[in-house]
Amino acid sequence: MHTRQPHHTGYGLCEFEVLHVLPFDSNRKRMSIIVRHPETQEKILYCKGADSAILDNLSRSVDDKTKLLIFRTQQQLNSYSKRGLRVLCMAKRVLSDPEYEDWAMKHKEAENALSDRERKLQESYHRIEKNFTLVGATGIEDRLQDGVPETIQSLRNAGIVVWVLTGDKQETAVNIAYSCALFTPGMEILKLNARTKDQADRTIKFFLQQSEHQETVQQQAQVGSVSNGRAHVEFSSRQENSSSPKERGLVVDGRTLVFILDRRADLKKSFLTLAGKCSAVLCCRATPLQKSLIVRSAKDSLKVLTLAVGDGANDVSMIQTADVGIGISGLEGRQAVMASDYAIARFRHLEKLLLVHGHWCYDRLSRIILYFFYKNAVSNFLP
Ligand SMILES: Nc1ncnc2c1ncn2[C@@H]1O[C@H](COP(=O)(O)OP(=O)(O)OP(=O)(O)O)[C@@H](O)[C@H]1O
Ligand SMILES: [Mg+2]
Helix, strand or coil, rough: CCCEEEECCCCCCEEEEEEEEEECCCCCCCEEEEEEECCHHHHHEEEEEEEHHHCCCCCCCCCCHHHHHHHHHHHHHHHHHHHCEEEEEEEEEECHHHHHHHHHHHHHHHCCCCCCHHEEEEEHHHCCCCCCCEEEEEEEECCCCCCHHHHHHHHHHHEEEEECCCCCCCHHHHHHHCCCCCCCCCEEEEEEECCHHHHHHHHHHHHHHHHHHHHHHHHHHHHEEEEHHHHHHHHHHHHHHHCCCEEEEEEEEEHHHHHHHHHCCCCHHHHHHHHHHHHHHECCCCCCHHHHHHHHHHHHHHHEEEEEEEECHHHHHHHHHHEEEEEEEECEECCHHHHEEEEEEECCCHHHHHHHHHHHHHHHHHHHEEEEECCCCCCCCCC
């Protein structure tokens, strides 16, 4: 591929030759372009992607100035994501001629491979997407569509349990969970951010014990208020906080999901028991495969009817795994809609769809676990 891209350097217009485009995918969570500089002839790789996909692959030999830049960028990323912005990191790498030639030759072999092409391409991307120099980061507003909080609220009022499965960074996703009314201010938020299988196991068990303890206290409080006749009014008002069940929201990140979904580990059952005690579940930095495995696990183990809503290519297998798959037609392409049973133009149309197509869900509404994608995929599709 030899595309010329005009580039204004400040000294005049010049053109970069595009040598390769390494496309985005939700597993690498980044994309790259390799260009030839028109004046120096240097081959430069520019990469943009999720913070974890870039920061974990920075060059280790860095001077103090670069260390400071990395530190400051991380601080900026944290503040952007806490504000609910969608963050991206940019990095570059100058390639020596021998290194580039060697990579380009092997990459061509991967591109032309007749077997195992996808794996060979992934290996090729990983061979070159490393030893980055950080360039900077951006925070972009990814606004919710109109009516998302209201729709979620009415689904929850109908007894539907809503889980969000997203590829987004945890801090961004948590912020959005509050703005779309998945999490409410009174909720107790349980976070699963384990870095080993044992840690995941212990944290899940701890939360389970804690919630069982809270349930026992609540039951005792209820028994106390019933059996204690006259003292009832005073007792229940004093004990209001402990006797009214506190809603829980569960947050789990992609690395912890690896342990939970590992078939050899025995964590799935306890995770699902814990998830079943929560009013809302938020899975962050989830890959497309993890999204579909979560739907499959809920479907098989919790014995619920599942409905998945998504708008991107990374939602396709989840949409296909769910009992009912719904695609939102939007900017992210047609893959989600093509894989779905029903297409909608806006998330808020979901409520109407559930009412209109009551034959498959309305009477079973309270048994549905709903998965959805919440972003503002601005649509040209008319309802
Ligand atoms: N075109 C792109 N180029 C570079 N990086 C991207 C691109 N699209 C997404 N990313 C990065 O990869 C991450 C994962 O993307 P992915 O599309 O799997 O999930 P998402 O869009 O964040 O969330 P959702 O699952 O809700 O769609 C994003 O959070 C972002 O950091
Ligand atoms: Mg996406």
